[in-house]
Amino acid sequence: MSKQGPPPAAPPSYMEAVGGVNPSSPFTPHQSKAFFLQPIIVTTVIPVGPGTTHTVCPHCHAEIDTSVRTEPGLIAWLSGGLLVLFGCWLGCCLIPCCIPECMNVHHACPNCKAYLGRYSHF
Known part of the structure; x- marks a missing residue:
């Protein structure tokens, strides 16, 4: 009778080999990473009017x-152009x-x- 060793073992599973949760799992553990400060861009809308x-x-x-x-x-440009078309081309077209x-x-x-x-204004 020949002496046989233990039966061949199955390859280790992912959890046994690496430990943790399978990467395709939606429940991946939160890993702490070093966060670097990103510059914050702030856009402002300045309400401007007809004066300062x-x-x-x-x-x-x-x-x-x-x-x-x-x-x-x-x-102003459109109304000046219309005035030129109506014959006011001697300077009256600049009134707008x-x-x-x-x-x-x-x-x-x-x-x-x-x-x-x-x-x-418009």
Whole structure:
């Protein structure tokens, strides 16, 4: 009679070999990882109007009154073009560019010159 050893063993299961929960399981354990601080980006909406606005600049963080610059808006150009079509081409077509309600108001920071927004009447 020949002496036989123990029967061959099955290969170890994942839990026996590695320990823990199978990676395909929805119940994976929470592993602690080193968290690095990510920069936080904050966007602000500055309510701008037809005049200067008192606010804090989101770029240089200074308390400011915005500097304003006006330029003709879309309504001024369209109405000036219509006046040219109707025969007012000797300078009367420029009248809409002098009406404050037809102008766009651009706001900027007087400290760092960053553009802050635009106000349009229409």
